[in-house]
Amino acid sequence: MEQTQLQAVWxxxxxxxxxxxxxxxxxxxxxxxxxSLTATGLVLSAQNDLVKDWITSHYLTIIEDAVGxxxxxxxxxxxxxxxxxxxxxxxxxxKPEKDADSTQDTKxxxxxxxxxxxxxxxxxxGTLFQEQPPAPVDNGDMHIVAPGDxxxxxxxxxxxxxxTGSSNRFAHAAAMAVAESPxxxxxxxxxxxxxxxxxxxxxxxxxxxxxxxxxxxxxxYVSSEQFTNEIIRAIQEGKAELFRQKYRTIxxxxxxxxxxxxxxxxxxxxxxxxxxxxxxxxKQIILSSDRPPREVxxxxxxxxxxxxGGLITDIQAPDLETRIAILxxxxxxxxVDVPNDVLMFIANRIDSNIRELEGALxxxxxxxxxxxxxxxxxxxxxALKDVFPNSHKKEVTLEVIQEIVATYFKIRIEDxxxxxxxxxxxxxxxxxxxxxxxxxxxxxxxxxxxxxxRDHTTVLHAYDKIAKERExxxxxxxxxxxxxxSIQKM
Ligand SMILES: Nc1ncnc2c1ncn2[C@@H]1O[C@H](COP(=O)(O)OP(=O)(O)OP(=O)(O)O)[C@@H](O)[C@H]1O
Numbered sequence: 001m002e003q004t005q006l007q008a009v010w011x012x013x014x015x016x017x018x019x020x021x022x023x024x025x026x027x028x029x030x031x032x033x034x035x036s037l038t039a040t041g042l043v044l045s046a047q048n049d050l051v052k053d054w055i056t057s058h059y060l061t062i063i064e065d066a067v068g069x070x071x072x073x074x075x076x077x078x079x080x081x082x083x084x085x086x087x088x089x090x091x092x093x094x095k096p097e098k099d100a101d102s103t104q105d106t107k108x109x110x111x112x113x114x115x116x117x118x119x120x121x122x123x124x125x126g127t128l129f130q131e132q133p134p135a136p137v138d139n140g141d142m143h144i145v146a147p148g149d150x151x152x153x154x155x156x157x158x159x160x161x162x163x164t165g166s167s168n169r170f171a172h173a174a175a176m177a178v179a180e181s182p183x184x185x186x187x188x189x190x191x192x193x194x195x196x197x198x199x200x201x202x203x204x205x206x207x208x209x210x211x212x213x214x215x216x217x218x219x220x221y222v223s224s225e226q227f228t229n230e231i232i233r234a235i236q237e238g239k240a241e242l243f244r245q246k247y248r249t250i251x252x253x254x255x256x257x258x259x260x261x262x263x264x265x266x267x268x269x270x271x272x273x274x275x276x277x278x279x280x281x282x283k284q285i286i287l288s289s290d291r292p293p294r295e296v297x298x299x300x301x302x303x304x305x306x307x308x309g310g311l312i313t314d315i316q317a318p319d320l321e322t323r324i325a326i327l328x329x330x331x332x333x334x335x336v337d338v339p340n341d342v343l344m345f346i347a348n349r350i351d352s353n354i355r356e357l358e359g360a361l362x363x364x365x366x367x368x369x370x371x372x373x374x375x376x377x378x379x380x381x382x383a384l385k386d387v388f389p390n391s392h393k394k395e396v397t398l399e400v401i402q403e404i405v406a407t408y409f410k411i412r413i414e415d416x417x418x419x420x421x422x423x424x425x426x427x428x429x430x431x432x433x434x435x436x437x438x439x440x441x442x443x444x445x446x447x448x449x450x451x452x453x454r455d456h457t458t459v460l461h462a463y464d465k466i467a468k469e470r471e472x473x474x475x476x477x478x479x480x481x482x483x484x485x486s487i488q489k490m
Contacts, residue, residue: 009070010034010044016066021059028055041076042067050486052079054407142234142242145218145250150211152221157204163329165322168198171313175202179209182217182252182284186311188275192289193315196355199288202315203254206286210252217251224260228267235266243270248277254286258307262474263298272303279306297474323347323357330358336365338375345377349384360384396439396487398450404486405432408479417452430462435483437463 014029028051035043044063046052055063060077068074145152159179164172171191178189189206191199207219222230234243247253253274261268278285289296292314293307318326324340324347331338338361346364350357367383368375406413409428416429429451436447437459444456451459470477 006034006037009037012070013063013066016069017059017062020062020065025059028059035080037075039075041078043078043080046079048482048486050404050408050482053410055079142230142239142246144246145220147218148211148215149218150208153207153211153219154204155208157201158208159205161329161333162198162201162205163322163326165318165325167316167318167322168202171198171202171315174311174313175206176209178284178286179206180213182206182210182214183282187279187282188285188287188307188310190287190289190293190307190310190312191315192292192312194290194317194352196353197315197317198354199315200256203256203286203288207252207254210284214251218249219252219254220247220250221254221256223256224258227255227271228261228264231267231270244274244277247274250278250283252284252286253278254288256288257290258287259289259291259296259474260478261299261303262296262478265300268300268303272300272306275303275306285310291474317352318354320347320351323351323354326354326357327361330361331365334362334365336375338365342375342377342380345380346384398436398440398442398447400487401435401439402432404483405435408483408486419452430466431480431483433459433462434466435480435487439484439487 010033017029018026031045031047031051032055033045035045037043046055056079063077064074067077159172159176162168162172171193174186174189175191177185178187191202193199203221207221210217211219230243234240255271261271275285287307292312293299293304296304324343327338327343327347331343342364343361346357346360350360364375364380364383368379371379373379402413402416405428406416409424409431411425411428415425416432418425420426433447433451436442436450437444442450444459447459448454448456466476466480470480
């Protein structure tokens with residue numbers, strides 16, 4: 001079935017379901033997409049396990065009934081968890097490769113593919129449909145990178161647009177050295193630092209500079225998520241060899257946010273092989289992470305020691321002077337005139353994330369132009385009252401937090417209110433309390449009250465405990481990030 005037809009059928013099914021389902025339940029279907037429809041089954045995508053589990057436990061019969069009503073006969077409804085992989089048209093029937101990796105069902109592949117074993121039994125079953133990929137490098141793109149290809153790079157992220165200060169001077173200098181002599185000075189080059197502090201910018205700056213000096217080189221920037229997705233697809237589609245050809249012919253490979261390789265064994269193994277092949281050939285490898293290699297959890301020792309074999313440099317949060325300089329630079333690049341006191345006002349309020357700093361300036365300038373007033377600190381205060389960090393606070397309710405947390409941990413909402421203290425209940429409860437404090441303006445006593453009449457000191461204890469564990473435990477950090485994402489999408 002054509003993609004457009006499939007979409008049309010799915011919309012009819014949704015309309016049918018609306019006859020039975022409450023409007024509020026529809027939020028769960030916002031991101032659900034049809035993947036394939038055959039005589040016996042309908043496969044839908046869910047963005048994560050949470051959505052999949054909630055829908056299958058609450059609405060499966062309703063979907064199946066609606067499918068029956070629209071198509072005239074019932075089908076089995078299955079879900080594939082596809083976090084950010086955009087489905088592509090089904091390729092030619094996959095020829096199983098004689099390669100060990102391609103026949104191995106990796107844990108990550110299973111995680112990403114959900115029920116895809118159905119697909120393996122009959123590779124021609126159904127028709128996958130395609131959407132425009134959001135990123136310049138498609139997750140499934142297994143093309144060899146051409147010499148001089150800049151398509152994975154952001155042309156705006158250059159050394160010229162990067163403002164230096166005491167927080168990033170060393171990283172900047174090392175990045176320049178790497179860019180001038182790729183594969184010769186610091187290999188691998190490993191940058192780490194908090195969110196939005198310029199790691200990605202510096203990586204692209206290296207790539208742009210390398211291609212300026214060496215248009216014949218093959219340069220590739222990927223996020224570790226893209227890298228993982230490509231491996232999974234390569235394995236599923238029997239393209240492991242293509243994957244290797246692509247990655248082992250690169251002169252400068254940059255992999256961003258490698259902390260997300262944590263716990264992904266097969267991906268780490270393939271990454272290790274790629275790393276070695278490139279390193280032996282003196283090709284440059286550049287990595288970034290939110291923490292130093294030794295603090296990345298569940299990272300194979302052999303990878304950790306490879307990462308530590310090159311130059312490791314950190315990027316700190318910028319001081320006030322650097323923040324003001326960054327804002328000035330952005331105003332200059334955007335051709336807008338912003339008074340110093342306004343820059344100071346913004347720089348004083350946002351001190352740890354340059355992405356937010358820049359976002360605030362953009363909003364202020366847009367707001368002033370909309371209301372047709374000059375950019376003053378009063379206008380800034382007005383423009384930013386809703387958009388400073390935690391701007392989501394008002395929309396998030398304690399009920400939504402409880403619902404999401406209970407679903408994620410597969411417990412009942414009543415358990416969160418109960419007196420039960422077993423870890424399987426107490427831990428999710430503490431996470432829920434943490435999120436209530438983090439994402440809403442509700443006071444500690446009110447939160448305590450909402451969780452079965454608990455004291456505010458219990459909430460405070462839960463908050464401190466989870467905040468500390470989140471710092472130390474990458475897995476918990478990821479869980480909380482996913483939960484926040486799900487909550488904010490509601
Ligand atoms: N020193 C700097 N000078 C100018 N702009 C900067 C600087 N540092 C960061 N930026 C800008 O801040 C934004 C966020 O930076 P970037 O994406 O590189 O952060 P990151 O450290 O990779 O974050 P994440 O951990 O989220 O991947 C980008 O728009 C980038 O251009």
